[in-house]
Amino acid sequence: MSPERAILRDALGIAIASGAYAISFGAISTAAGVSLLQTCALSVLMFTGASQFALVGVIGAGGSVWAGAATAALLGSRNALYGVRLSTLLGVRGARRVAAAHFVIDETTAMAIARDDPRQSRYAFWATGFALFVFWNVGTLIGALATQAIPNPKVFGLDAAPPAAFLALLAPRLRSREPLAIALASAAAAIVLLPFVPAGVPLLVIAVLVALYGVMRRR
Amino acid sequence: MIWAGVLIASAACYGLKLAGLSLPESWLRDARLQRTVPLIPVALLAALVAIQTFSTGQHLVLDVRVVSLGVAIIAVALRAPFLVVVVAASATAALIRLI
Numbered sequence: 001m002s003p004e005r006a007i008l009r010d011a012l013g014i015a016i017a018s019g020a021y022a023i024s025f026g027a028i029s030t031a032a033g034v035s036l037l038q039t040c041a042l043s044v045l046m047f048t049g050a051s052q053f054a055l056v057g058v059i060g061a062g063g064s065v066w067a068g069a070a071t072a073a074l075l076g077s078r079n080a081l082y083g084v085r086l087s088t089l090l091g092v093r094g095a096r097r098v099a100a101a102h103f104v105i106d107e108t109t110a111m112a113i114a115r116d117d118p119r120q121s122r123y124a125f126w127a128t129g130f131a132l133f134v135f136w137n138v139g140t141l142i143g144a145l146a147t148q149a150i151p152n153p154k155v156f157g158l159d160a161a162p163p164a165a166f167l168a169l170l171a172p173r174l175r176s177r178e179p180l181a182i183a184l185a186s187a188a189a190a191i192v193l194l195p196f197v198p199a200g201v202p203l204l205v206i207a208v209l210v211a212l213y214g215v216m217r218r219r
Numbered sequence: 220m221i222w223a224g225v226l227i228a229s230a231a232c233y234g235l236k237l238a239g240l241s242l243p244e245s246w247l248r249d250a251r252l253q254r255t256v257p258l259i260p261v262a263l264l265a266a267l268v269a270i271q272t273f274s275t276g277q278h279l280v281l282d283v284r285v286v287s288l289g290v291a292i293i294a295v296a297l298r299a300p301f302l303v304v305v306v307a308a309s310a311t312a313a314l315i316r317l318i
Contacts, residue, residue, distance in 0.1 A: 020302040038225050045229035048236075050260060055228055057267055062276040065224030069231070075263055076232035081256050083239015084247045092240070101237035157312030160287035163271040164308030167288070170264035171295045173257070182258055183265035190266035194274050203266055210262035214255025 003120050007111070011127040014107050018049070019135030025052055026143020028161050031153035032060025036144045043140040047133065048105050050169050051075040057162045058200045067200025074207045082109040089113065089121045103129030182210060283315045 001009075022043065029039040034056050042052045051072035058068030083104050089112055092100045103125065112125040147153060174180050186206050193202035239247065247253075272288045273279055287308040294304040 017300060020300070024302055024305040034221060034225075038221055041225055042229065045226070046232050048232050050264065051228070051232050054263065054267060055224065057271060059221065059224075061271060061274065065220050069224040069228035071263060071267075072228040073231035073235070075260055076235045077256050078260055079232070080235045080239035081247065081253065083236055083241075084244055087240045087244065090240075097240055098237070101240050102233060104236040104239060155313060155316070157283075157287065157309035157314075157316070160284045160312035161305050161309045163268050163284060163288050164291035164294075164305045165301075166264050166267040166271065167291050167295055168301045168304040170261065170268065173261050173264070179258065179261045182261050186262040186265040187269035190269040191273055191279065194270060195277060195279060199270075199274075199277055202270065203263055206262050206266045207259055210258050211255055214258050215251050 003117075004123060007115075007120060007124045008127055011111065011124065011131045014111070014128060015131035015135040018107065018132055019139035021049065022136045022139025023143035023146075024161060024165055025049065025056075026140040026145075027147040027153075027158060028053065028060070028143075028165060029056040029140075030144045030147035031158040031161070032056045034059060036148060039144045040137065040140055043137045046072070047102060047136065048076055048079060049136075053162070053165055053169065054203075057166065058203070060162065061199050063200025064198065067198070067204060071200065071203045071207075074204075079104050082106070085109065086112060086125065089118060090125060091118075091122075100125070100129075103133070105132075107132055182213075186210065283312045286315060287311045 025043070026039055029042065029052070030036065034042075039056070042055065046052050046055075054075050055068040055072040058071055059065060083101070086100075086104060086109060090100055108125050108128045111128040112121045115121040115124055147158070150156060153159065170183060174183060189206055189209065190202045193205055197205070268288070272284050273281065290311045291304050291308040294307045299307070
């Protein structure tokens with residue numbers, strides 16, 4: 001099999017898997033009270049899963065839209081670091097850079113940096129980006145339409161879906177002791193803060209605390 | 220209001236992606252920044268798991284979602300795909316309510 005064929009096959013595999021994940025996004029977003037059009041707009045315009053889940057998660061939990069938007073942006077900060085790794089690899093300028101930026105996410109970065117040859121890196125980035133964008137948006141629409149048809153999402157246990165979704169997004173990031181400790185401390189801090197501040201605000205406090213920890217610690 | 224949040228948050232997320240591709244590499248190569256930024260999703264996702272499991276609005280609650288989270292942890296430990304984790308957790312809550 002040629003390298004391009006192999007890349008296409010991997011890209012399609014990733015796109016199908018994330019299409020399934022987008023179905024759960026569409027369902028959770030609609031169950032949170034976000035409209036069908038808003039749900040689809042998020043997948044088209046934001047196109048970064050964890051941030052989308054966070055925004056609708058905060059809204060669904062009764063938090064303000066702005067606390068949700070701030071959390072979404074904070075979760076998107078890691079994409080800036082992916083951009084740094086990709087910028088030399090992709091070598092995109094002008095309009096192509098404006099388009100490429102939309103595709104700078106976990107999956108495209110992983111696919112691009114896994115290749116040794118720069119031409120294959122670029123091919124992997126664009127192939128994964130396009131395939132994922134299509135499946136992500138189709139999946140979102142299916143999930144949202146299906147949930148709209150359900151009169152009471154609680155009957156299907158959809159209120160238990162967001163924690164599971166966040167856990168599944170978190171798990172791959174817990175490969176060593178430090179992130180695990182940070183995860184446990186953050187979960188505990190969230191529970192402690194929750195009764196005292198408006199919904200969504202504990203997340204912003206925790207983001208500030210972890211940023212301070214990261215900047216102040218010595219290594 | 221939701222529309223404004225959707226559009227502004229989307230613009231912010233796009234701006235971060237574009238900044239990574241556009242800003243001088245030396246700015247973002249800073250060692251402390253490189254160490255700190257990956258910790259933010261870990262902290263926020265863990266906090267979201269806790270909040271969405273143990274609260275309704277501003278109140279701490281213990282309900283079937285705790286059992287669902289337990290099922291989700293088992294599914295994640297078994298390396299189940301994303302959708303399986305979410306469906307297993309939802310189905311658990313639905314079944315318990317049915318009983």
